[in-house]
Amino acid sequence: MERKCYAKINLSLDSLYKREDGYHEIDSIMTRISLYDKLIINKNKNGKLNIKTNKKELDNISDNLIYKAWDLLKDKVEDPGLDIVLEKNIPIAAGLAGGSTNCAETLMALNDLWNLNLSMEGLFNLGKKLGADIPFFFLKKSARAQGIGEILTPFDINLDMKILLINDGTQISSKFVYDRLKDYGTIDNIKLIKGLENSRKSVVKKFENVMEDVVYEAYPHLREIRDSLYNFKCEKALLSGSGASIFAIFFDEDDISKAYENLINKYKFVERVSLIDD
Template sequence: MSYTPLVDAEGFAAFPAPAKLNLFLHIVGRRADGYHLLESIFQLVDAHDTVWLRVRDDGQIVHHNPMPNVPAETDLTVRAAKLLQTATGVSYGVDIRVDKRLPMGGGMGGGSSDAATVLLALNRLWHVNWQRQALMDLGLQLGADVPFFIFGRNALVEGIGEIMTPIETEATDFVVLHPPVHVPTPAIFGDPELTRNTPSLKVSLLEGTADWRVLRNDLESVAVRKYPQIAQHIQWLSQYAPARMTGSGSCVFAAFVAKDVEKNTSQNQANAVIFGLPKEMSGFVTSSLQEHQLLGFASD
């Protein structure tokens, strides 16, 4: 896939930062250092933030619209640019703007994806031309999900999130609901009732003999107990299709597989669900991606 960015009148170029959904998420063990070992399918979807970048010659990194009450220097996009600048020794800088559309704290990887997009785009704009694995190693310093977005393919993810195997997924439309709660990830992983010994299904998933639709998110039972609004959203969405939480929450989703792409029936189904959404709930429809739009900005 080749991506050519739109450039606005001020010289900013637009780059997408797509979201992800955890189609399932199992905790299969725990390391001696306390980190949890997981198994999950990470699915890229076309819901996205837009990161606008404009190269500077003076080496300065400037964020033009940081989030309220978030110092620009702590923003993941600024940290990503500074990390790449330091690691490569380039003399360029960058102006940054972010159009934030993805739910914050929703388990869809928005902040991590923004950081990955900065690394991928600047790899091209700054003429760094690092290989993908080098960018992934750098991105890991910013967060556990950042390497996945640089990897740029739907994947079976293992370990603490660092082991990725490409996996084929069906064309699917998703209804995503965003309960109005912020779920602190450490509180979910630290709960004593969290299941930590789900048997591995790696072999059957890669062979295509296991169906993610009948699996679960091990974090969900803890999250719904702590945050009843998540349970309410799952219950409402389950009227139409099996629903579950993504990541550590709070977003929940249901899948509508595109069995008849020509007639677009799956998207029509998903849109009908959103049309009937109660006024006190918010949500949207998003479609699966087969690969990140900026996959070609780093070589394998």
């Protein structure tokens, strides 16, 4: 069994307040992009989970969200043994929810492979136990994410945005950013969503991520990357999630091609991506 695990970007991200449980109440617009990891899953006869990956950072299996997804479901079958190969293409600790998408796709794959017949609501509830971003990937749609990310309102994006994604190898802990985050509540995501639904190009310039204040203060070189993208006539350049990935939105094919050609050898990861909205 093979599964594609698509990354996400935050077109908009606001922090409303810190809750009593320590989590931040957020309001975000999330969408999947064409960058993906690949999972190859096969049954084995030893009752255990074996994970192989092309990234040494993921060698500690107990910290891996794929393992945690398997651990949640393994007692539902007589022989839960699996061999999983993870081809990791999404940068790690990069604001693209690579671990969350791996986890969500593993839960869905095991539901199919083991004939568990879990409902979408059941998968949502399992995903929420493991991470706030995970339920989003069950939708397979763009969505407004509220609460800690688990309250999801899907919608259609009807705007052909050309996206250049850049990651220079900086890894940022989400906890580091959230611990320093202030309360904002200043972004009108309802208005932004209406613009995306109604194909209004002007809405792109109003995308915002309140986490940039924290991230750019701690990592000023990332601000320089973002600002440099405007030299290539992008409509908007923005940090995704808590970083460190930065994406630039273009409407003109020549402009994004020029940016790609100039930056491909400058940073560790530079890739043209498209939205995956179904």
